[in-house]
Amino acid sequence: MTHLLLRDIDIVDGAGAPHTRGDVGIRDGRIAEIAPPGTIESDASVIAVQPGSVLAPGFIDTHAHSDLYLLAHPDHFPKITQGVTTEVIGQLSYAPIDDAALAVVRKQIAGGNGNPGDFAFDRRTVAHYLARLDQGITPNAAYLVPQGMLRMLVVGGEQRVATTAEIDRMCALLAEGFEQGRGRDVQRAHLHARNVRRHRRTRRVVRDGRGTATGVRAGRALRLDTTKEETR
Structure with missing residues (x-):
């Protein structure tokens, strides 16, 4: 039985x-049939006529900073x-972290x-x-293990190699993050690192964990010359 019929829309x-x-x-929350306008014979209890509307697959935001917003507002209405x-989060985030790093990070990424x-x-x-995301959020979320957080946990804020x-x-912390993300659906741990094409050591961990690596250009938060040895 078709529960919902969207009639005469752009697809x-x-x-x-x-x-x-x-x-x-739409039947049982899934698209059951797509046909030319006016050709679906439906006993749907609700018929939605949406002239001028567009139906498309959900968009994927590949660089989002909703790590905290998702926890505070799981519906993520905006x-x-x-x-x-679907959002890819973890560019700058709160896990893994300790108390000292958290005090710094909360201020750094408050904006x-x-x-x-x-x-x-x-x-x-x-x-x-x-686990907190798995309690229920409206969008899907893919979590990246942030390289900047790994560095802060191990090196702190010192500007050095x-x-x-x-x-x-x-690398051990990264492998641990991968293991903790294993077996989840979209909400799996991956790596986010600066200049990841040169990041040989951590890339090896990514490869062994069958994960995905992403990269961005170095910004002002961490000077490139202090991390270049880590990202080769």
Whole structure:
């Protein structure tokens, strides 16, 4: 039984083909039928006539900073109403983290993530953060293990090249984050690192964990000359 019928709307399939007009029948929360306008015979209890509307696959925001907003506002209404159904988060985030790093990070990324005084920042591991997301959020979320956070946990705020032992520790933390994200649906741990094409050591961890690495250009938060040895 078709529970919902969207009649005579523009349909974009997301595969690059030109849009078409048609009817869309939805059953049990899934698209069951797509047909030319007026051709679906439906016993739907609700018929939605949406002239001028467009139906498209959900958009993926590949660089989002909603790590805190998702915890405080799981419905994430601002993004859902824009058609975004999946976000890639963790560019700068709160896991893995310890108390000392959290005190710094809350101030550093307050401009993008906010810094509510009444929010309980009580999650310290990737597993804890993902468990909170799994309690229920409206969009999908793919979590990146942020390289900047690994560095802060191991090196702190010192502007210098990490030692071999420190890089080993960062790799261990990254592997731990991957393991904690294993077996989840979209909410799986990956790596976010600066100049990731040169990031040999951590890339090896990414490869072994069958994950994905992303990269951005170095910004002003960490000078490139202090991290270049870690990102080769």
